[in-house]
Amino acid sequence: MKKVNFLSTLFFVSFAFTKINAQAPAPKSAGYEGPNKLNTWALTITPALTQFYGDLRQHDFKLGPEERITGGLGLALHKQISPIFGASLNFWTGNLNGSKQRIYNAHFETKGFLQTSLNAHANLKPILFGYDKLKRWKWDVYAGYGYMWFNSRVYRLGTNKATELIRTNTNRSSKTAGEWERDGSSYTREIVIPIGSAIHFEASPRIDIGIDFTLNHVNTEKLDVTYGGGGGEQYARQDIWTFKKGDSKQDKWGSFGLSVTYKIGKGAVMAKKDSKGNWVHDPAKGRYHLRYTNPLALIPPPYNPTLNDADSIAKANMPKPVDPRLFTDSDGDGVADLFDKEPSTPANSIVSGGGVAMDLDKYVKDIIARNLPKEECEAMFGNIEFDTDKAIVKDPSQQILRQVVDLLNLRPNCRAIIVGHTDARASDNYNIQLSKRRVEAAKRFLIRNGLQDPSRITVEYYGELRPLADNKSVEGMSRNRRVEVRILPMSDLRSTYPAGFRTGKKKDQEPGKPARERRQR
Known part of the structure; x- marks a missing residue:
């Protein structure tokens, strides 16, 4: 538990630091606070394959006895804070299962788990390659903090689910800090720390496509209702389901999927190349998205005239000589x-x-x-x-x-x-x-x-x-x-001199001229 508290504290400090940087006076690289508006919100849906990592798992790339391919669906709302940093609110649902003959001779499954987390993102592409190279690509790494709700059941192998050994939140299993009732089933709640990476490609002004891999660290060994270190015998000891801390690491689950992102905002456009191969941004055409745009690219470079230019401008604007x-x-x-x-x-x-x-x-x-x-x-x-x-x-x-x-x-x-x-x-x-x-x-x-x-x-x-x-x-x-x-x-009562000469008013003292009178005349 101390480890979880440390990771939670570290995440929130990092996220707060990111928010403070976003709200601090904008440096040159954060010119999006200027007159050129950019879109910053996006919605991502990710259908993915899911995989459990824990005690009831053969730890290979093959399906174990009575295992099936499982999947999940993720939904994320992104807010891009700067071209590099962002945040997202994530929701997941899906299924997990696993089995292991040695020691346990058991199979588990959890259907319809739910998970939500708040993630902080860092875009490595501009850091490693700059803004103009791989212009349409975005490579995020992220970490977050959240909760997972699940209901797991363990069956003995070869019984075709006829023999249920144990399930979460029963008298035979220790309960967690919280639970949620749905359809008569009790859902266990646990802290989860998602860490992952995603690569996106800007396919159009509105749509990005990409791949996403996430490894979710669950703060428990209860996801498969077992703990490691059961000994060498084929069947588990009598206390195998009591959730004592075993020799193995805590449970995890991963997802690998194809993501589709819809960029929210007004007048979406994306950068295009000119005839010389340079990326061109024209704020007059619409709003670019901060996921792929350096705000400085929207600011036209200052015009620095040469001596010949300055001379031509001066001659063109020189007034005609006065008679x-x-x-x-x-x-x-x-x-x-x-x-x-x-x-x-x-x-x-x-x-x-x-x-x-x-x-x-x-x-x-x-x-x-x-x-x-x-x-x-x-x-x-x-x-x-x-x-x-x-x-x-x-x-x-x-x-x-x-x-x-x-x-x-x-x-x-x-x-x-x-x-x-x-x-x-x-x-x-x-x-x-x-x-x-x-x-x-x-x-x-x-x-x-x-x-x-x-x-x-x-x-x-x-x-x-x-x-x-x-x-x-x-x-x-x-x-x-x-x-x-x-x-x-008598009808002409105007002054004999133009406006600006006021009767009896002294003009401003000239710089450097003493206030005392010069010699009288």
Whole structure:
């Protein structure tokens, strides 16, 4: 009994270890937990020949006296946990018999025994040969733990079953830990340890065929209702049936049969070879079975482009070159050269949206004469430049602002937007505040010089975020120190700059640039 307990403990520890491995974070070889689903269940039926190994057996390949060929039927439900490990719930029923003239002169048989066990499987094929060799083959070894129910009877040889010597579960035979009544017969229950091997071939996406051999170790000598070591006499001693532990080993029975497996699951498919002889897996076609599939085969290899490939991809996706005129304003009128219809207007000129110089007095008179509706209030541009680090409107720019006052007073359907800018010679926050002071100075000038409705003035300030020229030269920085005045219809209340430029907001601090201000300008 100690030996049985040890084997039982060893089996359950091994099975628990297999389950823990299956539930642990999946290594690379267990990619079936990923997006590509695989089928993992299968049902196997195995008709087989059965053979008893014990005291009432001649231990040769011939049938003894009054022996017959016996058979059984096995049914197993398999769960594949990984490509190598699996588990199964097994059921067996069948018949056993045996006889021996020497010592016993007896024959036994048990009809309709029942057995169930839980088995752990290991697939040796990928371990020994890899996944791609013998692709359609599976070689399992397995061991398990379960129970066997049987009802055995012993007859004396030559009596044609007229003389029954003993049967299990009677007053003349010691009883086991448990019994089961069926049709008035008492079934003995014993622990059984099945150990075996099976070879399967994947015949189709749904069907496997194979051969299976199992040797079942029964924890008793009661299967043939005898124990070994009866002495040399022809007939047994008086206590031969009392189930004392004899000299022989415990009883066993084996099965050898042809198995047919049905693979359960949705959209079953199996791997096929391409023209080069390589096995191809396409998860889009259906689900492969984990019994024959390495999950890594379902993951396409990463694409590693060569230098030539990378160069071709870069060239194909390279944007068209940007016209440099989009970033230049040669005459400083606020209109990029790409759109400037008059790229050489004098400094401090008031220009239209197309960069054409305009006579503000004549423009105002034309507006009054034509009495244009508010929708036709044409946009005009003018730049007011400032000295370094100053927010004082210079004399040349005051004339422009006076003309703006005249225009707005004569044309109530127009409004003015004053936008402030700086060069880049200070911190972001300082430049924002400086550009704010400049637009406020321009707005105060307009109000003090007679603007009747100050609510039509909108101010925006961007610091150094919108330069007209390069900040590396004196001339460029001078052009960037400016305030733009734009005349727009009252109906157009949108900002003069694209989304993303927020009034008065400093941009993110650049990495490595100290927070303290640079030299003021």
